[in-house]
Amino acid sequence: MPILSDGPDWIDPDNVPRPVVTFGAAMAEVGRIELELHRHMKGQVLFVQRGALSCEVEGGLWIVPPRSAVWIPGGALHAIKASGALEGFAAFVDPAVSRGLPEVCCAVSVAPLLRELLIRSASLPALYEEGGANSRLMAALLDELAAAKIEDLHLPMPTDARLRRIVDLMMASPADRGTLDVWAKRAGLSERTLARLISRETGMSFGRWRQQLGVILAVKWLASGASIQQVAADLGYESAPSFVTMFRKALGTSPGRYMAERSFSRH
Structure with missing residues (x-):
């Protein structure tokens, strides 16, 4: 059913x-x-x-x-x-x-x-x-x-309307590596205000939140069959090794091993 x-x-x-x-x-x-x-x-x-x-x-x-x-x-x-x-x-x-x-x-x-x-x-x-x-x-x-x-496959989501607009843009274009200052200007906020809002609403710094976004998107795309090279490019990394390093620091293992451990054998 x-x-x-x-x-x-x-x-x-x-x-x-x-x-x-x-x-x-x-x-x-x-x-x-x-x-x-x-x-x-x-x-x-x-x-x-x-x-x-x-x-x-x-x-x-x-x-x-x-x-x-x-x-x-x-x-x-x-x-x-x-x-x-x-x-x-x-x-x-x-x-x-x-x-x-x-x-x-x-x-x-x-x-x-x-x-x-x-x-x-x-x-x-x-x-x-x-x-x-x-x-x-x-x-x-x-x-x-x-x-x-x-x-740890959770991404805190802000409720502030200004932050949600930024979140929607970041999720639509995850390869955009704009700095905190760049995103603040796009939202019409000061860098300090954006940093304070992100911390208050998610409990994370801007950089930590964006990294977690990259982790969960990577897991989603890898589970759908995308290659490590493709995921690295779609997240804006200059090379696959730099993406693998980030993934290993976040989840304690490489992307390839992470997905291999989640492949059940068929009956």
Whole structure:
């Protein structure tokens, strides 16, 4: 059953009287999916097995590459975008059984056991029989989700209208390496004012925020099949090695190894 759809086959998980309900998704053809801002009563974990998606939640943007997931607490307003081939799963968790799960949105790494639990739970009917094996399966899924490692694939998003205009321009032209002073002039602000606004709204310096933007865009593009050389060029780096150095400092490993570790073997 599709997780990124509101078509005629869609079942609203909030209306399913089960503590956890899991759906699978597959978009084999190259295409584009955009779900505008919406919310669910139940918490939601979106796991990507192949491809990548982005999720904007109040105050932040998360990129979800293969072997990762994003946890969205119940009631959080969010929008989802995906392009290209996509395979994944979504589990919706009733607030009554969400103790131990994060209280805020975050990206998490999906270990093989959690992946298999999502696959198995997605094969159950929406109104699966409770008690016995099914309940134990869902309890194990919640335990694994609570123990999942949190990943740094988050970009704080400002709410100030002047900053959002700058953010939109930077995301549209990530190869533009303009300095803080250049961007301040484009926004009609002083360099000091822009630096103060960025720090207040994101908790980061301008340079740190732009680097994090580059990291999450790189992960998204690499997951979609782009080469390291192409990603480096699209981010405005003069050479691939300089991009690789930045990526390794940010995520602790090279881009090639990062993506290789997220390639599940096929059954």
